[in-house]
Amino acid sequence: MPASFTSAADLIRLLPEIILTVMGTFLMVLDPILHKRSSRAFGHLSILALAGGIGGSVYAYAHAGPAFGGMLMVDGFATFFRVLVMVVGILTVLPSYRFLNRQDAETSEYHALLLFSIAGQCLMAAANELIIVFIGLEISSIASYVLAGYLRDDKRANEASLKYFLLGSFATAFFLYGVALIYGSTGSVNLIAVRAAISGQNAPEPVFLGLAAALMFVGLGFKVSAAPFQIWAPDVYQGAPTPVAAFLSAGPKAAAFAVFLRIFMTAFEPIGGGWEPLVWISALLSMTIGNFAALLQSNVKRMLAYSSIAHAGYVLVALTARSETGTAAAMFYLAAYALMNIGAFAVVSHLSGRGERYQNIDDLAGLGQKQPLTAAMLAIFLLSLIGVPLTGGFFGKFYIFKAALDSHLYWLAVLGLLNSAVAAYYYLRILVMMYMHEPGEAVEAVEPLSLGLRAALILPAMGTLFLGIFPAWVLDFAGKSAALVK
């Protein structure tokens, strides 16, 4: 056994997680010292930590390589997802200022839990060993269960938190059973070692491997809210505080997909023909259920929840392609999706008012007259969610379906395209409501945009347009990183 414990390079490669957890702990220490009036400082410090974390992960990327004896793999892929979840974090904190203030619930714990959750997601993004995946997943999930029920006096928040907790624990248990089977049949939990064991001479029994892959698929499928494990998503997104719902729909999902891609493209690649039909079916079910259920919703948060299920389906299409272009397309799509979805939720958070009264689609009536800027930003996000050219959503879908066609998945691509046509209906309904109706009670009561909200709307909108006009910049990086996940 080597005597060296950790090297400086190991710690540098862990830098983002270190920054986030130190700041999370520091915030809770600061809480009793700080005066109640200056509780906005928690938000400022969180943004500072997240920005520092982004800098840290870029610095870690400059020293890329495995850390802690191959437990972490800091490469382009990991850096892409680390930066993505931390950007999601910043975009969650920005609308939280106004939201928490309005609900009179500003505490350090909210921000600390958010930072811890993001640290867990960063670990998942860089994990190269199933133990780290599992612990990262649990850190991220437990913090999100609490965040979902953060407004404790709200009945729906309680319901959301309890549902999320119970179903989430089941899902993690499924995942853990899968890990145990892998360890039992290959003798390792390191993804590269597992791959070697699977494709080696005396490969373990396919029954064990298939069962393990299926169990892990169930666990991760829950976390990304893919059908048929999507039941929780609408209730949780509706009940959770809106900025938290925005976070849940982007951050944990992106991290879970990162793990999904890494496990299935690295470790289980040799048995790809076996799991492809599973993912195929799940992709189709997610798209169809998500889009058709979204048509029927009158609550904006529920509608966005179903739409997020549908979007998970699109990413699964990219996964079904089982190719480098597929992985790159999934990465690009997740970045575009995170920006547009979190932006749309920020608008809902802005409009919902004290106690989150206004959440219906009708409440958006006349927003175009009353607050042109908010309406214009929401319009950008919705057009991007539809997949209209010049937005990130268009190129995201384009690359995904291109990857599917390259892998001869013609039927899946056709059904996916039909699905996105269905989706256009419910997004356009909101646009019509905003611009072609007279302002209603909700819009009359809306407060002017605060600085944080302005940033929370304009930054993702700019990102969405940037991805739509200069997609090559991100796609090149994704393509290079996708080659590493092998």
Add this chain to the structure above:
Amino acid sequence: MLIDTVLFYMFAALVLGGGVLTITRRNAVHSAISLIVSLLGVAGLYLLQQAEFLFAVQIVLYVGGIMVLFLFVIMLVNLDLAAKERQFNKQWLVALAAVAAVAAEIGYFIYRGKDAFHIAEPATMALAPPALGNTEMLADTLFSEYLLPFEIASILLLVAVVGAVVMAKKRI
């Protein structure tokens, strides 16, 4: 060898006897104490397998920590009332079916012999000469090879504690 066998059966009797008493006693305190006996038996079995560390953990953590907490919680509820209530343990059939299934699995495994199943090769660690005790070797591995999971598990616990406090506070 003989004394090992005798000890094994003694500890096994403790485990099973404690387990049966745990689910059959009406009084919750008696159940908890029976569970402690069962857990002590498991600790003894660990010691027979030369797993001193697990033995210590079993006693310190399960018997000393978790079960004492259980007892505190049980004493907070109204026991006399609870003992008269109808209890939710009338599921003999389901339990019997589960036991039969497990017994069939174990029986099949013993019948085929362990060589019939392709399970992972034994870890190379076990082949090293036991120059160090079990606990030392565990500490060595935990703090060198598995340092990262060990450290981030502490973050996981911190998150759980903070979460519990947030959920239990009087007002946010």
